[in-house]
Amino acid sequence: MTSSFPGGLATIALVALLAWIWLLTMRGGFWRADRRLPAAAPPAGPRLAICAIIPARDEAATVAAAARSLLDQDYPGPLTVVVVDDGSSDGTAAAAREAAAGDARLEVFPGAALPDGWTGKLWAMAQGVDYAGHVAPDARWLLLTDADIAHDPHNLRRLVAKGEAEGLDLVSLMVRLVCDSAWERLLIPAFVFFFQKLYPFRWVDDRARRTAAAAGGCMLVRRDALARIGGIASIRGSVIDDCALAAAIKRSGGAVWLGLTETTRSLRGYRDLAGIWDMVARSAYVQLRHSPLLLAGTLAGMAVLYLAPPTATLAGLVAGDPLTAVSGAAGWVLMALAWGPTLALYGLGRWRGALLPVAGLLYGAMTLDSAWRSWRGRGAGWKGRHYAPAPGKGE
Numbered sequence: 001m002t003s004s005f006p007g008g009l010a011t012i013a014l015v016a017l018l019a020w021i022w023l024l025t026m027r028g029g030f031w032r033a034d035r036r037l038p039a040a041a042p043p044a045g046p047r048l049a050i051c052a053i054i055p056a057r058d059e060a061a062t063v064a065a066a067a068r069s070l071l072d073q074d075y076p077g078p079l080t081v082v083v084v085d086d087g088s089s090d091g092t093a094a095a096a097r098e099a100a101a102g103d104a105r106l107e108v109f110p111g112a113a114l115p116d117g118w119t120g121k122l123w124a125m126a127q128g129v130d131y132a133g134h135v136a137p138d139a140r141w142l143l144l145t146d147a148d149i150a151h152d153p154h155n156l157r158r159l160v161a162k163g164e165a166e167g168l169d170l171v172s173l174m175v176r177l178v179c180d181s182a183w184e185r186l187l188i189p190a191f192v193f194f195f196q197k198l199y200p201f202r203w204v205d206d207r208a209r210r211t212a213a214a215a216g217g218c219m220l221v222r223r224d225a226l227a228r229i230g231g232i233a234s235i236r237g238s239v240i241d242d243c244a245l246a247a248a249i250k251r252s253g254g255a256v257w258l259g260l261t262e263t264t265r266s267l268r269g270y271r272d273l274a275g276i277w278d279m280v281a282r283s284a285y286v287q288l289r290h291s292p293l294l295l296a297g298t299l300a301g302m303a304v305l306y307l308a309p310p311t312a313t314l315a316g317l318v319a320g321d322p323l324t325a326v327s328g329a330a331g332w333v334l335m336a337l338a339w340g341p342t343l344a345l346y347g348l349g350r351w352r353g354a355l356l357p358v359a360g361l362l363y364g365a366m367t368l369d370s371a372w373r374s375w376r377g378r379g380a381g382w383k384g385r386h387y388a389p390a391p392g393k394g395e
Helices: 009-026 063-071 092-100 120-135 155-166 182-198 201-205 223-228 241-251 273-281 292-319 322-345 350-375
Strands: 050-056 079-085 106-110 141-145 170-176 218-222 256-266 380-382 385-387
Touching: 009 292, 009 322, 050 063, 050 092, 050 120, 050 155, 063 079, 063 092, 063 141, 079 092, 079 120, 092 106, 106 120, 120 141, 120 241, 141 155, 141 223, 155 170, 155 218, 155 256, 170 241, 182 273, 182 322, 182 350, 201 256, 218 223, 218 241, 223 241, 241 256, 273 350, 292 322, 292 350, 322 350
Parallel strands: 050 079, 050 141, 079 106, 170 256
Antiparallel strands: 141 218, 170 218, 380 385
16 A cells, blocks of 8 residues: 655654554543542541632622532531632622521631732632631541532532542542533533543552642642642642642642542533633643743644544545555544543533544644733733743743
8 A cells, every 4th residue: 555645644644543542552541531439429437527618709600509519518527618709899709608598607708919929719729728727627628629610419428438548638520511502512522531631540540650630620638738738838829720739749749539520510611612712722831831842842743643634534535545544544533432432421422523633723723822822921811810920930
């Protein structure tokens, strides 16, 4: 079998095919999307005190549901919920208090002004951790969660059971993201797939590996492990704070577990392309440590992995080049098969796997836009705050 694209597209298609074979067999089975907490609620177990901390800035639309989902947990031990109102102007504090309906387990704490060197969310979290020392001094675990997360009624019991049974220091769940609109169905499962590829969950769980990651919407952290790393202050300038926390805990000798869930879910939807684009672009270049070399390598790698297979397939068919067409098609098929379990997690047909190149193209463009924003001095940002990268720092 010969190619009419000598040394060119056929070679790139073969490289892409080999890369997908390697990813499917040698990267921790990331594509299986099978790291879950047990479906059945565990027995009551020890009645350990827990404090949940919700940093909230202008989250009046979702904070009530988030707080209520925690107050409605079937957790048998003492539970305190602290909402840190981070300078909101939309009635976030009032919405949280209304959701509590007089439940004394919920505390709303007004946050102080943001000091230099901190990102807003981490400053709010740090204040919440300090406040928890007063209202829940006996809490062995702290649940760091977001104001747009609705927790399954059994979630806290499952998280604590997992942490206690396996001696973990951080138990985290990537919650089920909203996936209703056409753009969400194309891009949200791809986002989850890319995250698993970047941080294979089995490698996160492996105490012998350096790979560390967490998902900020749901992180149960052992209080003494947090103290061991110097508290939230040790990562105070991090934009990708969840992975920074996991890395700090793992470096200190702690154990981390990260999984998926179908029942604890995000309340924040991104119905159009612009919303998803901004979500990714505000921090993608941070993930690349603001490095032009890493940016170039990432974009080149995404082009080979996601664009070369369909391009080679179509070009080979048009040119009557069997080697190029077959190599491209094989890579495209493996790509679609790899995405299949994540699509199934979101209740979507596996036929959508053929569309992963489109999602890859868009995410590559978002990453490039993230770099462009940084070069223009806009940096990462959220809720009206923008953070310029510190010299030589990636987060």
